[in-house]
Amino acid sequence: MTKQKRTVFYLSDRTGITAETLGHSLLTQFDGIEWETINVPFLDDLEKAKAVLMQINQAAGRDGYRPLVFSTLLKPEILSVIKQANCRVYDFFETFTHPVEEELHQSSVRKAGRSHGVEHHPSYFKRIAAINYVLAHDDGVNPKHLAEADIVLTGVSRSGKTPTCLYLGLQYGIAAANYPLTPDDMPVMRLPDVLENVKSKLFGLTLIPEQLHFIRQERRPDSQYASLAQCQREIQWQESLFRQCNIPYLDTTRISIEEISAIILNRCGLKRRLYG
Structure with a gap:
């Protein structure tokens, strides 16, 4: 057709x-x-x-x-x-x-650009501060400052942590950090020490192994890192870890960044920090 x-x-x-x-x-x-x-x-x-x-x-x-x-x-x-x-x-x-x-009982001002301008100065600067925080705390950078985050996303490499954090900062003014779970963490079924102190702020991102394999193939074709078997091991391990540690998590396989962010805010009780 x-x-x-x-x-x-x-x-x-x-x-x-x-x-x-x-x-x-x-x-x-x-x-x-x-x-x-x-x-x-x-x-x-x-x-x-x-x-x-x-x-x-x-x-x-x-x-x-x-x-x-x-x-x-x-x-x-x-x-x-x-x-x-x-x-x-x-x-x-x-x-x-x-x-x-x-x-x-009032006429509108019919002035262009108000919804995306910088007239609401507190909101604008909250957005900039949130984005700066996201960029400074991406992929496990500055872990000693994780306590300052509104939320800390965690998950294996290429599970969507960075784009979700950026969207949370840009659209909601949320100070979102992210910390990767790596194969080095897998021999034990416990959180990395740096995450234990912010356990209440953790939220996990996961996806099906086939999708992770596809994403990693784009980055490092035919590598051990991208192999389906490796992806299956990492996903199985991290989901078991999330369940054991009572960390809320979300399967993002068929969900957009916008939906992921909205679901995270709803499940974690976070509020939009912009336009306030």
């Missing part, structure tokens, strides 16, 4: 992060469609809008379907130009702002 091919545009007069995030979340609910994605940030004058109009019409002619346009454009005159194109526009501000204005 041939997949339907459609083009989706994310339009914004600033970064486009909001339009893309919300639009993508909606489109993931629809299977069997091959999407071509076009991001147009900083769409802030009429000349740019007219060029995008032409681009949308070209995509409609090529695909045989009108493109989907997700917009967070704030200038009515620019949005008006886009609506002249052969497309279906989903404008997030137009959809939600008026009902909120009615409820609050």
Whole structure:
């Protein structure tokens, strides 16, 4: 069966992060469609809008379907130009702002860039501090400072600790450290000494051996480190360790970084440190 091919545009007069995030979340609910994605940030004058109009019409002619346009454009005159194109526009501000204005009995300021700017200074600096902490405590670096962490992720090499820590710092302002479990730890069924002092902050990441094998093959092809047998031994050992030491852990095999982070916060009772 041939997949339907459609083009989706994310339009914004600033970064486009909001339009893309919300639009993508909606489109993931629809299977069997091959999407071509076009991001147009900083769409802030009429000349740019007219060029995008032409681009949308070209995509409609090529695909045989009108493109989907997700917009967070704030200038009515620019949005008006886009609506002249052969497309279906989903404008997030137009959809939600008026009902909120009615409820609050107040007009919105219609100022671009507020959600991703640095106007909320305490929140911005919390984010920077959290990211700095993550970078300074990656892969077991500075273990004597683990007590300062909000959470310490642990697991074998390439189990997703670093990207998850970075996401926790960037999106939630969480001071996340990570410490690797290595084959040298495997002869005994106990935590490395440095982790015993922060046991209450530990959270384990695991995955199926086949997935770990695939990931490690990309890094060190055909090595002992990447062999399926080695991956099976390490995963079996670490999951037994997690259970014996009562460390909560999560199988991340089929879960995105965003989902992993949200699950960790929920299970550990951690709260977002940003926007407060």
